[in-house]
Structures are given as structure tokens and as C-alpha cells.
């Protein structure tokens with residue numbers, strides 16, 4: 001594919017000046033948004049969050065017709081551990097009640113010890129990645145190795161924090177995570 005047709009492809013254009021590209025539909029996978037390609041949001045999470053944000057609903061008789069029993073009990077359980085409810089300042093590291101459950105989940109899933117003290121909550125992956133990059137970049141000589149194809153956040157954040165060199169490694173390349181000599185010298 002030429003670089004021009006790559007641009008059209010990226011813009012979701014499937015034809016140009018009468019020339020038809022050999023596809024009819026573009027599925028945007030560049031920002032990894034499952035709902036963008038039709039996945040439904042997880043109702044349980046939204047319902048629990050609704051009750052956490054408006055706990056007065058739990059006192060209404062109608063609550064059991066509006067929300068399933070597992071949602072109600074999860075919301076009550078969490079509210080009992082969140083002093084002040086949602087909307088108030090939490091621990092800077094993130095709500096302890098949530099970090100405890102994440103640590104339990106990691107232990108069960110991965111079979112390795114975890115603890116709430118090791119968990120830091122952020123609102124999405126981007127702030128966590130940016131914090132880590134900011135810690136790693138002290139001056140423009142600090143280089144960050146970014147696998148390509150990459151999510152745009154990485155190179156953009158390295159530029160923002162004035163880390164100069166981005167060494168790229170093609171992840172599909174059979175050399176694993178090692179850089180080629182050419183890339184190391186960039």
C-alpha cells in the first residue's frame with residue numbers, strides 16, 4: 001500500500017477519484033476501543049456505579065425492580081467501606097476498598113502475592129503510562145524503547161517530557177525485544 005493510500009485508509013476513506021480500494025469498510029483498531037466496533041458496555045459496572053453515586057436510591061422501595069440483587073449487594077458492600085461515599089476525596093493512591101479487590105483478583109488470576117499497597121489507581125491507562133514515563137525521563141538523553149506499531153500516546157508523551165530518542169523495535173520481528181544494531185545507534 002502506498003503512503004497516500006495509507007492516509008486514506010487511516011481516514012476511513014475506501015475510494016478516491018473513482019479508484020476503489022480493495023475493501024468496503026474500515027474497522028478502526030488504532031485506539032483499541034471495543035465499543036467503537038460494537039461491543040456493548042458492561043451493564044453490571046454501570047449499575048453499581050449508578051448506585052454508588054446516588055446511594056439514596058438504595059433506600060427507595062423501587063430499587064429492587066430497577067437493579068438486580070447482585071448489583072444492590074455489591075453497591076452496599078462497597079459503600080460500607082467508602083467513608084464519605086463517592087465524590088469525596090479518596091486516598092491519593094485510589095480507594096482502598098477497590099485496591100483490596102484488585103489485589104485479590106491478581107492473586108487469584110496470576111497465583112502471585114499482591115497487596116493493596118502495591119496498587120495505584122488511575123483514570124485509565126494513559127495517566128499511569130505518563131507517570132511512569134515522566135519518572136524515567138530526566139533529560140533529552142534518556143531514551144525510551146517503544147514497540148511499533150504503537151499507540152500514539154507513547155511517542156507523544158516521550159516528546160512532551162523531552163525525552164529525546166525513541167528507539168523502535170518492530171514487535172513482529174523475530175529478534176524478540178532486542179534492538180538491531182542500527183536501532184541502538186539512532
Ligand SMILES: Cc1ncc(COP(=O)(O)O)c(C=O)c1O
Pocket residue numbers: 031032033123124125126127151153
Ligand atoms: C496500547 C494502549 N495503550 C494505552 C491506551 C490508553 O488507554 P486509556 O484509554 O485507558 O487511557 C490504549 C487504549 O486503547 C491502548 O490500546
